[in-house]
Amino acid sequence: MDNKKLKDVIKSCIEKKNAPGLLRLAFHDSGTFCKKENNGGVSGSITNLSELARDENDGLKNSAELVMKLKEKLPDVSVPDLIAVAGAVAVEICGGPAIEVQLGRKECFKDAPESRLPDENDGPKELQHKFARMGFSAKDLVVLSGAHTLGDARDKAFTDDRLTFSNSYFKNLAKKDLPAHLGRFKSDEALTEDSSLQKYVDQYAADEELFFRDFKESYIKMTNLGFKS
Ligand code: HEM
Numbered sequence: 001m002d003n004k005k006l007k008d009v010i011k012s013c014i015e016k017k018n019a020p021g022l023l024r025l026a027f028h029d030s031g032t033f034c035k036k037e038n039n040g041g042v043s044g045s046i047t048n049l050s051e052l053a054r055d056e057n058d059g060l061k062n063s064a065e066l067v068m069k070l071k072e073k074l075p076d077v078s079v080p081d082l083i084a085v086a087g088a089v090a091v092e093i094c095g096g097p098a099i100e101v102q103l104g105r106k107e108c109f110k111d112a113p114e115s116r117l118p119d120e121n122d123g124p125k126e127l128q129h130k131f132a133r134m135g136f137s138a139k140d141l142v143v144l145s146g147a148h149t150l151g152d153a154r155d156k157a158f159t160d161d162r163l164t165f166s167n168s169y170f171k172n173l174a175k176k177d178l179p180a181h182l183g184r185f186k187s188d189e190a191l192t193e194d195s196s197l198q199k200y201v202d203q204y205a206a207d208e209e210l211f212f213r214d215f216k217e218s219y220i221k222m223t224n225l226g227f228k229s
Contacts, residue, residue: 006077014090016093018062019091019163022066023091023150025060025063025067026088026090026219027117028060029042030042030224031116031117031134032112033116033133033225036133039113039226040112040113040116041225042224043108043110043112044082044105045111047064051112067079067086070086078105078107080105080106084105087219094150094164094165096212097212099220104227106228108228118187120187121186121187123187123193124190127141127190134222135225138200139214139218142197143204143215144215144222146169148188150163154183156183157181158184159172167204167211170205173189173191
């Protein structure tokens with residue numbers, strides 16, 4: 001099946017309210033990759049109940065179940081391909097860039113290595129270390145964090161329009177005091193605590209087109225981490 005057809009089927013099966021969870025799921029399936037050890041990464045193992053039970057994956061069960069429903073409709077598409085494309089569709093239906101990811105990821109349901117994903121209490125150094133382990137630059141770290149334009153920092157939305165993909169996350173980061181109805185984590189604030197990260201925050205806050213272009217590029221890289229065909 002080609003990418004466009006696959007996207008159309010996924011679009012017909014999901015609702016906008018599913019978008020934040022699906023985008024986060026795509027990160028949690030790929031962000032366990034270690035470049036040096038060449039393990040972890042896209043596999044579909046994030047749908048294992050054992051992986052979903054980890055603290056780092058709290059809140060992702062419904063999104064994983066949605067992907068398994070897609071799998072029933074699309075048995076010939078691998079689970080990691082469904083996750084990668086569903087994350088791209090999530091961005092697109094919320095008004096973000098259209099992203100075409102390559103297909104052909106192999107399924108592997110062995111649990112991914114634990115404790116590799118970033119934590120909400122991570123500071124700039126820890127975040128940079130964890131993203132570098134995946135093979136990512138400071139720019140990839142900042143631009144992918146822009147996914148927090150969608151959804152919630154637990155009980156409060158990150159931005160005023162939690163289902164619109166925009167550069168509002170970066171605009172909000174520039175505000176020292178976030179309005180009380182919005183939320184963010186220490187790891188979000190960390191992007192403004194190191195000049196090598198802050199420079200990208202400033203660029204994306206000023207230029208949404210640039211954010212969309214760079215997000216697209218880094219999302220493709222993200223969904224290729226540990227790609228085995
Ligand atoms: C930079 C390091 C990151 C940290 C520490 C982090 C941490 C978190 C945490 C703690 C939540 C709240 C989850 C909950 O409801 O309990 C969250 C939500 C979310 N994250 Fe991240 N995240 C990071 C990067 C990313 C990336 C790279 C993506 C995707 C490209 C992403 C996508 C999302 C989305 C869309 C949500 C909202 C989910 C929802 O409302 O259901 N995050 N993140």
